[in-house]
Amino acid sequence: AQxxxxxxxxxxxxxxxxxxxxxxxxxxxxVNLFWYVQYPGQHLQLLxxxxxxxxxxxxxxxxxxEFIKSKFSFNxxxxxxxxxxxxxxxxxxxxxxxxxxxxIFGAGTRLFVKA
Amino acid sequence: xxxxxxxxxxxxxxxxxxxxxxxxxxxEHNRLYWYRQTLGQGPEFLTYFQNEAQLEKSRLLSDRFSxxxxxxxxxxxxxxxxxxxxxxMYLCASSRPDREESxxxxxxxxxxxxxxxV
Numbered sequence: 001a002q003x004x005x006x007x008x009x010x011x012x013x014x015x016x017x018x019x020x021x022x023x024x025x026x027x028x029x030x031v032n033l034f035w036y037v038q039y040p041g042q043h044l045q046l047l048x049x050x051x052x053x054x055x056x057x058x059x060x061x062x063x064x065x066e067f068i069k070s071k072f073s074f075n076x077x078x079x080x081x082x083x084x085x086x087x088x089x090x091x092x093x094x095x096x097x098x099x100x101x102x103x104i105f106g107a108g109t110r111l112f113v114k115a
Numbered sequence: 116x117x118x119x120x121x122x123x124x125x126x127x128x129x130x131x132x133x134x135x136x137x138x139x140x141x142x143e144h145n146r147l148y149w150y151r152q153t154l155g156q157g158p159e160f161l162t163y164f165q166n167e168a169q170l171e172k173s174r175l176l177s178d179r180f181s182x183x184x185x186x187x188x189x190x191x192x193x194x195x196x197x198x199x200x201x202x203x204m205y206l207c208a209s210s211r212p213d214r215e216e217s218x219x220x221x222x223x224x225x226x227x228x229x230x231x232x233v
Contacts, residue, residue, distance in 0.1 A: 004157075006157075009155075032220060032221075034221065036224075042226075043206075043224050043225060043226040043227060044158070044206070044224040045224075046221060046223070049221055051220075090157050090158070092157075094220055094222075102148070102160045102163055102171060103148070103160070103208075103220075103222050104160060105150075105157035105158045105159075106157050107155070107156055107157045108155075108156070108157045
């Protein structure tokens with residue numbers, strides 16, 4: 001069965017600090033990988049996704065993530081965070097397989113950026 | 116561009132009552148998903164439809180839960196004889212057909228329906 005593990009439940013950073021949120025998944029086949037963000041009071045929104053090609057993907061608002069297949073990882077990064085990045089971040093995996101298209105989410109990481 | 120819409124946004128009900136949530140997906144999306152989210156957790160998969168067919172159900176979906184998508188468009192999630200443990204955000208999402216490879220089966224969420232069982 002697929003599973004997603006996010007290493008940090010809470011992260012507190014000051015503005016301009018660099019961010020890296022860890023994500024590991026367990027599934028041996030071909031996967032699609034996602035990061036979603038949920039800003040306070042808003043619904044889940046897609047931040048970025050990987051499904052093929054360049055393992056370094058760039059998303060909105062300066063975020064990027066790198067797929068490392070050998071490590072089953074898809075860590076999210078941002079060189080310099082802003083106060084407006086305060087949100088909850090969810091890593092997700094969708095396995096390409098016959099008959100199943102469900103996307104499984106990690107427990108989330110709450111990021112608080114101090115102004 | 117109309118996103119996924121859910122109704123009602125909030126529902127408070129007494130234990131033992133039945134509740135029903137409705138989801139209208141993005142119009143050209145043929146797959147529809149229901150998730151449940153509680154505080155401090157990520158969305159947990161409940162079930163999904165491809166057109167009107169319910170293709171997978173999680174074991175989280177007890178016999179008190181039933182989901183339908185009768186015409187392959189909107190969907191309903193009904194919870195019978197609600198329990199306090201059913202209190203959660205119920206999320207609906209939809210996605211495009213797989214033949215559009217560029218979509219990578221990305222799912223798009225609605226704003227969710229909050230359920231509080233008292």
